[in-house]
Amino acid sequence: MATSEVTIGTRTIDDQGEMIRVLLIEDDQVDRMAFERLVRKEGLAYDYAVATHLAAAREVLGREKFDVIISDYNLPDGTAVDLLQWPLEAPVIVITGAGGEEIAIKAMRAGAYDYMIKDQERRYLQILPLTVGNALQKRRAEHELLILSHAITRINESVWICDPQGNILYTNEAFCATYGYSREEILGCSDGVLWQDPPKWSVGAAPVERRQIETRHCRRDGTVFPVLLSTSSLFGEHGEFLGQVGVAWDITERRESEDALRESEERYALAAQGANDGLWDWDLKSEVIYFSQRWKEMVGFEAEEVGDTLKDWLRLVHPEEVQLLRAQLEAHLKGRTPHFENEHRIRHKNGSFRWMLSRGLAVRDSDGKPYRMAGWQTDITERKRAERQLLHDALHDSLTGLPNRALFLDRLGSALKRAQRRKHYAFAVLFLDLDRFKVVNDSLGHVVGDQLLKALARRLEGCLRLGDTVARLGGDEFAILIDDLDKIQDATEVAERIQEELRVPLELEGHEVFANASIGIALSTTGYDRAEDVLRDADTAMYRAKAHPQNRPVVFDAEMHTHAMGLLRLETDLRRAVERREFELHYQPIVHLVGGGLYGFEALIRWRHPERGLVYPKEFLPLAEETGLIVPIGEWVLRQACEQLASWHHRFPESATMAVSVNVAGAQLSHSRFVETVDAVLEATGLDPARLRLEITEGVIMASPEATTATLHQLRRRNISLHIDDFGTGYSSLSYLHRFPIDALKIDRSFVGAINGQTGDNVEIVRAIVTLAHSLKMDVMAEGVETEEQLMSLKALGCELGQGYLFARPLPPEDALRLLQEPPAWVPQEVG
Numbered sequence: 001m002a003t004s005e006v007t008i009g010t011r012t013i014d015d016q017g018e019m020i021r022v023l024l025i026e027d028d029q030v031d032r033m034a035f036e037r038l039v040r041k042e043g044l045a046y047d048y049a050v051a052t053h054l055a056a057a058r059e060v061l062g063r064e065k066f067d068v069i070i071s072d073y074n075l076p077d078g079t080a081v082d083l084l085q086w087p088l089e090a091p092v093i094v095i096t097g098a099g100g101e102e103i104a105i106k107a108m109r110a111g112a113y114d115y116m117i118k119d120q121e122r123r124y125l126q127i128l129p130l131t132v133g134n135a136l137q138k139r140r141a142e143h144e145l146l147i148l149s150h151a152i153t154r155i156n157e158s159v160w161i162c163d164p165q166g167n168i169l170y171t172n173e174a175f176c177a178t179y180g181y182s183r184e185e186i187l188g189c190s191d192g193v194l195w196q197d198p199p200k201w202s203v204g205a206a207p208v209e210r211r212q213i214e215t216r217h218c219r220r221d222g223t224v225f226p227v228l229l230s231t232s233s234l235f236g237e238h239g240e241f242l243g244q245v246g247v248a249w250d251i252t253e254r255r256e257s258e259d260a261l262r263e264s265e266e267r268y269a270l271a272a273q274g275a276n277d278g279l280w281d282w283d284l285k286s287e288v289i290y291f292s293q294r295w296k297e298m299v300g301f302e303a304e305e306v307g308d309t310l311k312d313w314l315r316l317v318h319p320e321e322v323q324l325l326r327a328q329l330e331a332h333l334k335g336r337t338p339h340f341e342n343e344h345r346i347r348h349k350n351g352s353f354r355w356m357l358s359r360g361l362a363v364r365d366s367d368g369k370p371y372r373m374a375g376w377q378t379d380i381t382e383r384k385r386a387e388r389q390l391l392h393d394a395l396h397d398s399l400t401g402l403p404n405r406a407l408f409l410d411r412l413g414s415a416l417k418r419a420q421r422r423k424h425y426a427f428a429v430l431f432l433d434l435d436r437f438k439v440v441n442d443s444l445g446h447v448v449g450d451q452l453l454k455a456l457a458r459r460l461e462g463c464l465r466l467g468d469t470v471a472r473l474g475g476d477e478f479a480i481l482i483d484d485l486d487k488i489q490d491a492t493e494v495a496e497r498i499q500e501e502l503r504v505p506l507e508l509e510g511h512e513v514f515a516n517a518s519i520g521i522a523l524s525t526t527g528y529d530r531a532e533d534v535l536r537d538a539d540t541a542m543y544r545a546k547a548h549p550q551n552r553p554v555v556f557d558a559e560m561h562t563h564a565m566g567l568l569r570l571e572t573d574l575r576r577a578v579e580r581r582e583f584e585l586h587y588q589p590i591v592h593l594v595g596g597g598l599y600g601f602e603a604l605i606r607w608r609h610p611e612r613g614l615v616y617p618k619e620f621l622p623l624a625e626e627t628g629l630i631v632p633i634g635e636w637v638l639r640q641a642c643e644q645l646a647s648w649h650h651r652f653p654e655s656a657t658m659a660v661s662v663n664v665a666g667a668q669l670s671h672s673r674f675v676e677t678v679d680a681v682l683e684a685t686g687l688d689p690a691r692l693r694l695e696i697t698e699g700v701i702m703a704s705p706e707a708t709t710a711t712l713h714q715l716r717r718r719n720i721s722l723h724i725d726d727f728g729t730g731y732s733s734l735s736y737l738h739r740f741p742i743d744a745l746k747i748d749r750s751f752v753g754a755i756n757g758q759t760g761d762n763v764e765i766v767r768a769i770v771t772l773a774h775s776l777k778m779d780v781m782a783e784g785v786e787t788e789e790q791l792m793s794l795k796a797l798g799c800e801l802g803q804g805y806l807f808a809r810p811l812p813p814e815d816a817l818r819l820l821q822e823p824p825a826w827v828p829q830e831v832g
Contacts (some may be wrong), residue, residue, distance in 0.1 A: 020132065021064075022048040023090070025057045025071040025083070030578055031095075031122075033628050035070075038125050043405065043474065054078045058086070066090045067139070068132050073103055084110040091135040095124065113138065121576065158227075158248040161234075164241050166191050178250055180220035191246065196224045209233050212338055214368075217248065226251050228338065258363050277376040280360070282310075284333075284371050289313060298356070298379055300349030318345035318353055325358075333362055333370050340375065355384040397472040399450055400457035408471035408479055412531040415483060419524045427483050427524045428491035430553075431538035432460075432498070433546065434476035435516040442704045444511055451508045456515050463498050478517075479535060488523055495519045495553035518546035519553040526556065571627055573609065574620055578632055582608050585640050586810035589819060590661065590781065590803045593795050596825055600659035600693070602803060603641035604810045605633070625665055634668040635677055642685040642692065644813060649691075652820050661693040663725065666700040670707065675714045682718075689718045695725040695746065709739060716741035723781065728769055738776055745773045747799070749784025755793045763793060770798050 026032050032050055039046050049064065051057040053076040057069075069088065071080045073096035080094045084107070091113035096103045104115035113135045116124045158175035160168050168189055176183060179194065192198060196216040212230045219225065227248040234242040278295025282288075288308050296306050299316060306312060314322050321344035332340035340360040345353040360375025395407040403411070415427045434456070441449040453476065460470045460478060469481040480498075482491050499519065505512045520541025528534050541556040548554060577583065587601035607615035624630040645660040668674055682689055694715065701708050701724070712722055727745040747769055754762035766782075773780045782794050785804030794802060808819070 019045050019047050020068065020136065021066045022046045022132070023057065023060065023064075023066040023069045024048055024050045025052075025054070025069065025075065025080075026050065026095075027052045027072065027076050029632055030575070031072070031118075033632070034122050034125060034575065035128075037627060038128065042129065044129055052076070054083060057083065061086070061088075068093065068135050070095065070128070070132070072096070073107060080107050080112065081110045084112060091139050093128075093131055093135060121572070158246075158250075160186075160191065160246050161243060162191050162246070163243045166244075169243070175248075178219075178248070179217070185220075194218060209235075214251065226255050230338070277378050279376050280313075280358075280374065282360075282373040284373060295377060298377065299346050299354065305349075316346045318347070321345060329373075332360070333373065335368065340373070343380065354379055355381045400454050400472050402457050402461075402478075403469060403471040405471065405473045408469060408473070408481065409531045409535070411469050412481055412534060415481060415524070416528060416531060416534070425524075426485045426488065427481060428485060428488070428494075429522045429534050429538045430480040430482065430491065430495055430498075431520045431522075431535065431542040432478040432480070432517045433542050435518060435546070435551070437476040439703065440513060442707075444509070444513070448508050448511065448513070452506065452513055452515060455506050455508065456502075456517075459501055459515075460498065463494065463501055479538065488525060491521050491523065492553055492555065495521060499551075499553070516551065518542050518551055520545050521553055521555045523555065567623065570620065571623055574607075574623060574627070574629060577607055577609070578629055581636070582610070583633065583636065584608055584812070585637065585644065586812055587644070587660075587816040588803050588810040589808045589816075590659075590801055591807050593782075593791065593799060593802050598655075598658060598819070598823060599801055600661065600691075601645075601816060602661040602663075602695070602810075603637060603644075605637050606810075621665075625667060628667060630665045630667050631671055634665055635681075638662050638678065639681045639685065642681050642687045645691060646685045646687045648817070648820060649687075655820055656688075657691075659691045659693050659721070661695050661723065663695045664700070666703055669696060669700055669711060670704065675711060678715065678720070679718070689720045693721045693723055693743075695723045697725045698727060698729070701740065705739075712741050728765065737772075742776075742778055744779040744781055744801070745769060747780065747782045749804075752782045752784045752790055752794070752804070753786070755790050763797070766794070766799070767797050774798065 024032065024035055026035070032052075035050075038044065039048065049060050049066075051060055055077055057071075067090055069083075069090050069092045071083055071092060071094055073080045073094055080092065080096075084092060092111070094104065094107040094112045094115040095118055096107070096115060097118035101117070104117065107115050114131055116128065116131065118124060155172060156174055158178045159170075159172045160175055161170040162168055168186055168191055171181075171183060171186055175181075176186075179186070186193075194217045196218050210230070210232045212228070214226065214228050216224050217227050217229075228251050229249075230247045232245045234245060236242050276294070278298045279292040280295055281290040283290075287310065289310060289312075290308065291306055291313075293303060296303060299306075306316075314325065317325055325342050325344050328337070328342045329340060331337045340358070340362070342358050344356060344358070346356050348354050356377045357380045358375060358377040360373050362370035363372040363374070364370050395404060395410075396402065397404045412429065419425050419427065434452075437449065437452070440452055453472070456478070457470070457472065460480065464470060464480065464482075467483050469483070471479050471481075473479055480494070482494055485491060499517065502515050502517055505514050507513075520538045520543070522534050522538035522541060524534070526537070537556040537560070540560050541554045544560055545551060545554040584606050585603045586606055587603055589601055590599040591597070592599050605617055605621075607620055609615050621630065624633055641660045641662050645658070648658070649656050671677075678692075681687075682692070696712075701712075716722060721743040722741060723744040723746050724740075724742055725746045726748040728751060729748045747766055751762055751765050751769075755766065756762070770780045779801060780799045781801035781803070782790075782799050783803050785791055785794065785802040785806045787806060790804075791802065791806060811819070
């Protein structure tokens with residue numbers, strides 16, 4: 001169904017420190033979810049928005065800028081070709097299913113950067129990040145080419161390009177102004193017309209990558225002037241010589257200045273830039289350097305406290321930078337560089353070091369031998385500090401100050417290299433994930449959630465040794481590198497110490513908050529080649545720890561990898577099942593315990609796997625919830641169940657009071673359009689809302705009670721019945737229970753199955769649930785009724801409804817239909 005809704009998703013900074021703004025235009029919900037899953041699983045640095053049709057895309061493009069646009073070809077209100085007619089700044093990648101290559105070529109002709117063909121397995125998503133990267137590179141290259149073109153056009157120096165034979169192919173405006181030629185006159189001419197004294201290498205010599213000389217050129221009117229000439233050879237992809245680029249600086253004024261400098265002792269002729277710069281003038285014959293008063297002030301010294309030789313200068317330079325400074329001075333004096341430039345630290349009088357940028361230019365005699373060099377230095381300490389801060393920000397988490405994923409993987413890679421070089425070296429990686437962090441965010445707000453993450457970072461740092469690394473990978477996930485282990489058991493001890501430290505509550509904004517964490521461990525002794533694999537296996541072990549009843553740290557083993565690969569295959573099959581509608585519903589009767597009449601059915605999903613046969617919910621629903629596929633699956637179940645019941649009502653009018661129960665997952669209930677979806681299903685199927693029962697677990701309701709309450713009241717106002725499923729097994733609050741518009745409590749099968757006669761703890765638990773429900777004017781339903789003894793006990797306790805194998809197993813629709821045609825006597829008279 002098309003919608004104008006635009007959704008936004010944000011990911012953290014990627015390993016290169018860049019955030020890519022992506023607009024996805026896709027009306028297929030499963031394709032959108034596949035894209036979002038790709039972003040989440042691969043940790044892609046996409047700050048993305050999602051639009052489901054062109055109108056929504058036009059709206060978001062009107063207020064936001066994007067680096068890349070990914071668009072399905074066929075959209076509810078047009079095609080990608082219509083999109084490409086708009087004035088777009090970002091490259092467009094078109095994804096097409098029907099039509100294939102022909103449609104793709106049409107999109108490319110309309111201006112698309114690239115296209116991708118959809119396949120049922122969505123393998124195209126595997127290369128989508130590469131295609132996005134290529135699109136960005138092309139966009140940047142075009143941008144840089146445009147800038148370069150403008151720069152060359154407006155540059156003050158004369159620029160020209162020649163072919164391999166020396167014929168001029170291009171000149172900029174400065175060239176024409178300097179040499180007096182129009183472009184029409186000079187293009188196609190040999191560059192030999194420019195030379196007054198052609199050098200030996202200018203004609204017939206083998207191409208050299210770069211040369212720089214001072215020489216003389218001729219203008220069109222015959223006048224001769226001195227130039228500083230730099231030529232660079234151009235080579236093709238396979239090394240073939242393509243021509244040369246020449247750049248010439250008219251150095252007439254500089255030559256005049258140099259002549260004047262020879263005739264006078266004016267110290268500032270070559271250093272007229274900036275009153276705040278420190279000037280220096282080096283007499284190469286006497287080896288005396290004059291440092292201006294400002295130069296000395298920049299390093300905190302009085303005039304008489306600084307000598308006048310190169311040694312006095314170098315004595316102040318940081319030892320790590322002396323050698324490079326010497327080398328660059330020598331390179332310029334020998335004519336290998338057009339000017340001298342170097343960044344180095346100088347020791348201030350107060351003992352600190354300041355960063356300086358020093359520039360200079362040698363003055364040469366007619367033979368090209370330098371006899372003088374002058375220049376200036378600029379204090380760039382603040383710029384260097386800003387550069388260091390930018391580098392730090394690129395490698396650290398902005399909230400906690402911890403290293404980020406990029407820096408952690410870099411250090412982990414170094415540890416891997418050490419492990420490969422040193423036989424007895426070992427390390428471990430701990431992967432931490434906070435338990436129920438979403439509850440803190442939803443209940444106390446994101447400010448408290450951020451404070452919790454910062455406090456956790458400090459606690460983790462306090463648990464480690466010097467040399468270990470703790471990093472925030474994103475969200476509530478942290479990783480720790482335990483370096484240079486004495487024994488492997490040390491890793492488990494560190495993990496247990498962290499969990500013990502986290503048991504101490506935190507005081508945040510007046511709230512006492514507990515920060516429990518699940519921890520997985522990967523050991524270098526497993527044998528790894530890539531840092532990413534170590535982190536992956538620690539993550540896998542963390543998920544096993546999260547499922548552990550005692551939530552103890554878990555060390556990765558090969559069996560876990562096999563299990564993870566199995567889950568990956570299951571996820572792939574499950575996504576295909578959603579596309580191919582491989583699901584079916586079975587219906588288990590719900591019976592009135594007094595009288596034995598049929599109350600209705602509970603709709604229970606089954607997966608008809610093409611290879612494994614019938615797969616039951618416990619094998620795939622947890623994965624469906626984790627991947628977000630539960631939303632489309634749940635909507636299909638709701639629609640299918642309502643259609644089936646409406647069909648039975650039409651065929652058997654006497655069954656019009658019969659209801660159907662449908663389970664609702666947390667992701668469905670929290671979805672912003674869940675109530676709209678229910679409305680749409682009821683309208684499409686024509687089912688009376690009073691005949692629909694939605695079953696929701698305690699945990700789902702209590703995960704976000706305030707938001708859940710509002711949604712439940714909306715559903716109740718539509719006369720839809722609401723039941724709490726598996727009551728007594730999850731987290732609940734009696735203070736909240738009376739606030740929810742609940743019609744019935746469903747006793748979990750674990751309590752029903754443990755009933756043995758009319759006495760005992762389990763009977764008392766059931767009695768308490770029945771009493772509580774009746775005091776709140778709710779019905780009670782028992783699931784898992786398998787024996788007549790359980791049935792007798794439940795009736796005696798006042799339980800109204802039940803389901804279980806005693807009555808019937810979940811039945812395919814055709815078998816359930818036979819129950820409607822010939823209703824059995826559900827409750828034996830001798831039991832009643």
